[in-house]
Amino acid sequence: MEQPSYTASASMPNSAATAPRVLPSLPILLLCAVFVYIASVCVYRLRFHPLSKYPGPRLAAITDLAFAYYFLRGTAVDWIDEQHRRYGPIVRLGPMRLGYTSPEAVKDIVGHQTGNHKANRRNLLFSQPNSMFDGHNSVFNEENDILHRQQRKLFTNAFSDRALSAQESMIQNYVDKLVALMRKSAGAPRDAVKLWNFATFDIMADLAFGESLGNLEGDEYHPWVASMFAGFKLGVMISYLQHWPGMSLLLDLITPKSAKEEAMVHVANSNNSLTKRLERTDVERPDIWGLVLEKQKKGDAQMSRGSMNANSNIFMMAGTETTATALCGLTCLLLKNPDKMKKLVDEVRAVPSKEELNGLKMRHLKYLGAVIEEGLRVYPAVPAANLRDIAPGGNVIMGDHLPEKTVVGISHWSAFHSPLNFHNPDAFVPERWILDDEEYKEYHDFDKRHGFKPFSDGPRNCLGKNLAYYELRALLAHAVWHFDFELCPESENWLQGQKTWQLWDKPELMIRIKERSYE
Ligand code: HEM
Numbered sequence: 357m358e359q360p361s362y363t364a365s366a367s368m369p370n371s372a373a374t375a376p377r378v379l380p381s382l383p384i385l386l387l388c389a390v391f392v393y394i395a396s397v398c399v400y401r402l403r404f405h406p407l408s409k410y411p412g413p414r415l416a417a418i419t420d421l422a423f424a425y426y427f428l429r430g431t432a433v434d435w436i437d438e439q440h441r442r443y444g445p446i447v448r449l450g451p452m453r454l455g456y457t458s459p460e461a462v463k464d465i466v467g468h469q470t471g472n473h474k475a476n477r478r479n480l481l482f483s484q485p486n487s488m489f490d491g492h493n494s495v496f497n498e499e500n501d502i503l504h505r506q507q508r509k510l511f512t513n514a515f516s517d518r519a520l521s522a523q524e525s526m527i528q529n530y531v532d533k534l535v536a537l538m539r540k541s542a543g544a545p546r547d548a549v550k551l552w553n554f555a556t557f558d559i560m561a562d563l564a565f566g567e568s569l570g571n572l573e574g575d576e577y578h579p580w581v582a583s584m585f586a587g588f589k590l591g592v593m594i595s596y597l598q599h600w601p602g603m604s605l606l607l608d609l610i611t612p613k614s615a616k617e618e619a620m621v622h623v624a625n626s627n628n629s630l631t632k633r634l635e636r637t638d639v640e641r642p643d644i645w646g647l648v649l650e651k652q653k654k655g656d657a658q659m660s661r662g663s664m665n666a667n668s669n670i671f672m673m674a675g676t677e678t679t680a681t682a683l684c685g686l687t688c689l690l691l692k693n694p695d696k697m698k699k700l701v702d703e704v705r706a707v708p709s710k711e712e713l714n715g716l717k718m719r720h721l722k723y724l725g726a727v728i729e730e731g732l733r734v735y736p737a738v739p740a741a742n743l744r745d746i747a748p749g750g751n752v753i754m755g756d757h758l759p760e761k762t763v764v765g766i767s768h769w770s771a772f773h774s775p776l777n778f779h780n781p782d783a784f785v786p787e788r789w790i791l792d793d794e795e796y797k798e799y800h801d802f803d804k805r806h807g808f809k810p811f812s813d814g815p816r817n818c819l820g821k822n823l824a825y826y827e828l829r830a831l832l833a834h835a836v837w838h839f840d841f842e843l844c845p846e847s848e849n850w851l852q853g854q855k856t857w858q859l860w861d862k863p864e865l866m867i868r869i870k871e872r873s874y875e
Pocket residue numbers: 466478495496497508670671674675676678679682736737738742743810811812813815816817818819820821823824
């Protein structure tokens with residue numbers, strides 16, 4: 357039998373002989389090109405990238421989507437902690453991002469410029485866009501080092517210990533209002549998150565604008581505060597997502613109108629309160645804006661009204677919720693550790709009268725100070741990292757030269773809970789901060805206290821650190837001087853499983869307040 361011929365020329369018509377069908381179509385070619393591109397980016401990031409020598413999850417080395425996924429779910433702090441436990445004190449958390457927990461990294465990452473070590477820039481991944489303030493920056497999101505320094509200089513007096521002493525009676529007024537509200541609430545379960553927030557928001561509004569928000573007196577959130585809480589989580593997510601290519605437009609389309617309005621309520625409220633404050637000439641107390649205006653008059657750098665608005669806005673966020681969060685953590689930790697609570701109560705109640713429990717006295721209460729440090733360690737009010745972009749030209753971090761624009765940071769939660777940094781890191785042991793307590797020598801010898809910076813460090817550290825410590829001491833000491841507290845059963849596990857969107861997303865913390873017993 358004759359065999360069929362398979363040669364094109366012998367058996368196929370001419371058109372088939374050219375066989376155009378075997379050539380891939382354009383979409384397939386494009387797909388292949390995309391695949392080759394992605395594959396080479398992956399290989400480059402995993403093998404040849406300057407950060408490829410650092411350990412970490414492979415997916416994170418390839419794409420920032422890994423972090424984005426956990427961030428949007430509110431579990432980024434846990435995810436980062438897991439990576440540090442698995443890979444050690446330096447972990448690659450993104451193609452251009454490294455996370456650290458070593459105390460030695462603090463100065464290199466957030467410290468001042470020294471010799472040939474440059475100061476790194478604040479990373480603005482989670483900052484509000486300055487378009488909300490017509491392009492003006494606050495001290496928080498001012499990237500330019502010189503302009504940032506000028507703004508900080510204008511605020512130094514306002515946040516100094518001297519200015520705080522002059523505010524003591526104003527702050528005491530709110531401490532008394534808190535005590536009155538606690539007394540009124542005695543017996544019934546109360547949400548401590550609200551109580552502490554009422555106090556810190558009232559104090560900050562008075563410090564910044566010379567007016568109370570009336571949270572403590574009204575026993576409810578002022579609508580301004582309520583709108584801040586309503587918009588915070590979404591605001592942080594939007595701030596982060598807007599850095600992704602093409603996302604700004606999409607976010608603008610999908611963000612509910614009500615959320616945009618909430619954000620603008622906060623902006624409008626702080627602008628209006630500032631206008632009212634600036635129009636007043638009768639303010640005798642040296643409040644924040646009074647001291648800034650005074651400095652401006654002396655010829656120190658000037659601050660635009662737009663930047664004043666942006667700063668007022670940031671004070672009402674950074675200077676309120678953080679301190680209240682620290683107080684919530686302290687409340688829960690003390691109630692779960694009755695032996696530590698007893699030591700605190702004994703120390704504070706040894707002060708014979710509430711009048712004597714003043715700023716100076718509280719500074720010298722050793723156990724109170726130790727409790728606050730330990731609370732900030734076990735439940736840091738800012739649990740995430742304060743990110744920095746490596747300075748132009750690159751910079752050396754822990755002996756290694758990193759390329760510019762590498763994003764670096766120290767996750768407070770991971771650094772403060774690392775067994776490499778603290779002995780028995782998850783336990784609440786205020787005595788670790790009392791160095792003459794011989795019983796805890798093991799802690800004193802082991803703990804790497806120099807790396808503990810809950811307010812960060814360097815030129816962009818927390819501007820309100822003194823104020824925060826003052827408020828923490830005054831509110832906590834007066835509360836325990838007056839009352840006994842009990843944790844309600846539903847809040848037994850309050851510290852567990854909390855989500856974070858840069859700050860903690862705190863559930864209610866239910867406590868019972870009782871007049872103190874005078875045994
Ligand atoms: C327990 C309470 C507080 C904690 C734990 C805390 C912590 C922090 C941290 C970690 C930073 C970031 C620093 C960095 O990026 O390196 C910061 C910045 C800042 N905080 Fe606080 N803070 C607290 C209370 C306050 C208060 C009461 C104010 C008062 C207004 C305040 C105002 C600010 C400002 C303005 C910045 C930006 C400073 C700058 O960029 O120059 N904070 N804070």
